[in-house]
Amino acid sequence: MSPVQTMPPRGYHLSKDELGADILEVAMGPHHPSTHGVFRMDLKLDGETVVDLKPVFGYLHRNHEKIAEDISYPMSMPFTDRLDYLCGMTNNWAYALSAEKLIEIEVPERAEYLRVIVGELTRLVNHCLLIGFFINDLGALGTPLLYALREREKILDLFEVLSGARMMVNYIRFGGVRCDLPEGWLGECQRIVDAFPAFLDEYETLLTENEIIIARAQNVGVVTREEAIDFSLTGPMLRASGVNYDIRKVDRYGIYDRFDFKIPIGGHGDCYDRFMVRMLEMRESVKILKQAIRDLPDGNIMGKAPKIFRPAPGEAYGRIEAPKGELGFYLISDGTPIPYRFKVRPPSFVNLTALRHMCLGHKVADAVIILGSIDIVLGEVDR
Amino acid sequence: MNSPELSDRKEVDLSPEATAKAGVILSSLDWIYNWSRSNSVWPLQFGLACCAIEMIGTAGSRHDIARFGAEVFRPSPRQSDLMIVSGTVTKKMAPQVVRIYNQMPEPKYVIAMGACAISGGPFKQGYNVLKGIDRYIPVDVYLPGCPPRPEALLHSLMTLQEKIKRQKSLGRNITNPAYADGRRVYPVPELKGDDLVPPFNPDVWTPPTANPNVEDGCPKGRPAR
Numbered sequence: 001m002s003p004v005q006t007m008p009p010r011g012y013h014l015s016k017d018e019l020g021a022d023i024l025e026v027a028m029g030p031h032h033p034s035t036h037g038v039f040r041m042d043l044k045l046d047g048e049t050v051v052d053l054k055p056v057f058g059y060l061h062r063n064h065e066k067i068a069e070d071i072s073y074p075m076s077m078p079f080t081d082r083l084d085y086l087c088g089m090t091n092n093w094a095y096a097l098s099a100e101k102l103i104e105i106e107v108p109e110r111a112e113y114l115r116v117i118v119g120e121l122t123r124l125v126n127h128c129l130l131i132g133f134f135i136n137d138l139g140a141l142g143t144p145l146l147y148a149l150r151e152r153e154k155i156l157d158l159f160e161v162l163s164g165a166r167m168m169v170n171y172i173r174f175g176g177v178r179c180d181l182p183e184g185w186l187g188e189c190q191r192i193v194d195a196f197p198a199f200l201d202e203y204e205t206l207l208t209e210n211e212i213i214i215a216r217a218q219n220v221g222v223v224t225r226e227e228a229i230d231f232s233l234t235g236p237m238l239r240a241s242g243v244n245y246d247i248r249k250v251d252r253y254g255i256y257d258r259f260d261f262k263i264p265i266g267g268h269g270d271c272y273d274r275f276m277v278r279m280l281e282m283r284e285s286v287k288i289l290k291q292a293i294r295d296l297p298d299g300n301i302m303g304k305a306p307k308i309f310r311p312a313p314g315e316a317y318g319r320i321e322a323p324k325g326e327l328g329f330y331l332i333s334d335g336t337p338i339p340y341r342f343k344v345r346p347p348s349f350v351n352l353t354a355l356r357h358m359c360l361g362h363k364v365a366d367a368v369i370i371l372g373s374i375d376i377v378l379g380e381v382d383r
Numbered sequence: 384m385n386s387p388e389l390s391d392r393k394e395v396d397l398s399p400e401a402t403a404k405a406g407v408i409l410s411s412l413d414w415i416y417n418w419s420r421s422n423s424v425w426p427l428q429f430g431l432a433c434c435a436i437e438m439i440g441t442a443g444s445r446h447d448i449a450r451f452g453a454e455v456f457r458p459s460p461r462q463s464d465l466m467i468v469s470g471t472v473t474k475k476m477a478p479q480v481v482r483i484y485n486q487m488p489e490p491k492y493v494i495a496m497g498a499c500a501i502s503g504g505p506f507k508q509g510y511n512v513l514k515g516i517d518r519y520i521p522v523d524v525y526l527p528g529c530p531p532r533p534e535a536l537l538h539s540l541m542t543l544q545e546k547i548k549r550q551k552s553l554g555r556n557i558t559n560p561a562y563a564d565g566r567r568v569y570p571v572p573e574l575k576g577d578d579l580v581p582p583f584n585p586d587v588w589t590p591p592t593a594n595p596n597v598e599d600g601c602p603k604g605r606p607a608r
């Protein structure tokens with residue numbers, strides 16, 4: 001395999017490989033329905049087989065980190081919603097966690113429970129939608145996605161009642177959460193969580209034993225256990241390759257040590273395993289939600305956070321298990337209310353590094369579903 | 384012509400709705416064109432950022448954009464009438480957006496969805512963010528919000544339908560003044576150095592310098608970034 005060469009920016013043309021065969025160079029994206037946003041893959045094709053792939057991103061580089069180094073710590077909170085725009089709650093949580101490490105704020109118990117509840121609801125939203133998009137990439141245009149959107153709307157209604165916004169929630173604060181539950185919220189949440197397994201059963205009947213999905217997703221885009229660790233993959237991607245690593249179990253941040261749940265592990269590391277791991281993870285999230293709603297204590301929702309957030313010089317790295325993998329915020333403080341360095345460790349960006357390895361030797365149509373199975377959100381990849 | 388029936392003839396309502404009720408269809412070509420155009424707007428399946436997720440949500444069963452005849456999201460610009468610029472346009476992406484717009488067939492419409500597409504939104508101070516897509520292509524409907532709710536997107540679609548219904552096939556086209564001189568293809572900007580060249584398209588946008596209190600879109604005294 002020759003090293004990756006720079007390619008012309010758009011269009012495609014033919015070149016010859018060493019043996020004189022025609023190699024077609026195609027730029028897929030940034031406007032392409034299957035690239036999940038503005039992402040470009042420069043493909044080199046031999047017939048229909050991918051012989052080389054170069055991911056090109058930066059089309060959604062919105063200067064998140066640079067803007068955050070210009071404004072005070074709490075002002076960055078709404079910007080984190082827009083990183084991975086499907087999971088606003090978990091982004092807030094990760095940022096709050098690292099800021100709490102920087103200044104050592106105690107979070108009250110009720111707030112911790114509320115964080116777990118909204119975090120796991122976010123996981124449900126993300127996995128539902130992702131599976132909808134993934135099946136969409138397989139060619140089932142619309143229908144499974146409509147089922148996913150239907151469930152998403154129910155959970156977004158909960159978020160809206162709680163925080164005032166559907167997607168950009170801006171709910172979690174340093175030391176707690178912004179507001180307490182409105183009346184009747186918990187009952188409604190309980191109702192949705194109780195009804196969720198029925199939806200999952202319906203979804204699984206539709207999808208898991210579907211012949212087309214099995215034929216197209218099994219043994220496609222395989223990452224072995226060792227490779228997955230070498231690529232520093234995290235989240236469902238890593239667990240589908242058979243590595244038992246979930247930060248909820250490893251770090252036990254917040255109050256995750258109080259819940260009884262299992263970590264689904266895949267055995268083959270192919271697209272089908274990634275899809276199944278997410279399916280099973282949703283069931284575990286439902287379990288966590290039921291326990292959290294049952295045990296939710298009364299009390300304060302905000303700890304003793306200082307009025308002006310001015311940490312002592314130092315650094316902190318807080319990480320959580322976001323639906324897509326390890327989401328971390330690395331903050332360096334120089335003693336002023338404005339961070340000296342603000343670094344995001346986005347899970348989908350790091351998971352994307354394995355794309356070329358997974359696609360080589362497969363057909364173009366498989367490259368589309370491999371990309372879909374990684375679960376990228378460009379807001380987070382480009383920041 | 385002096386027959387009694389004709390002399391006590393009443394005034395007749397000749398509006399298309401009234402005549403259609405009576406079983407007669409009288410219409411102008413414009414009305415038929417606009418009626419069919421406005422009820423089958425095919426949007427381009429073109430997501431840029433967060434707002435695109437709400438656009439997909441609008442296509443879902445709860446909000447059901449199909450009620451307005453706009454559910455056929457086309458992946459190819461050659462088959463679509465409406466471009467929903469849903470999200471942040473960066474300087475790297477802007478040339479592509481204009482190029483895709485140029486590839487759409489006439490008549491074509493643009494909805495700028497979200498604060499980012501209108502003005503740069505929350506990321507306005509970013510060095511890589513275009514401060515409004517209307518600098519390069521004409522926008523028909525501006526839809527504020529971050530992200531706008533699906534209901535708001537439906538409302539903007541209805542606003543666009545109203546606008547299409549007022550279109551004239553002869554004379555100056557009210558949806559897009561730049562069509563009047565026969566120009567249909569807009570210059571594609573190029574990323575040179577750290578900015579786009581040209582910085583804006585004077586046919587569709589002029590810097591708001593007429594207001595003495597505003598400089599380059601920012602209130603006076605604040606440095607324009």
Ligand code: SF4
Pocket residue numbers: 082432433434469470471496497498499500504505528529530531
């Ligand atoms: S307006 Fe808000 S929601 Fe829409 S793309 Fe911009 S930041 Fe995202």
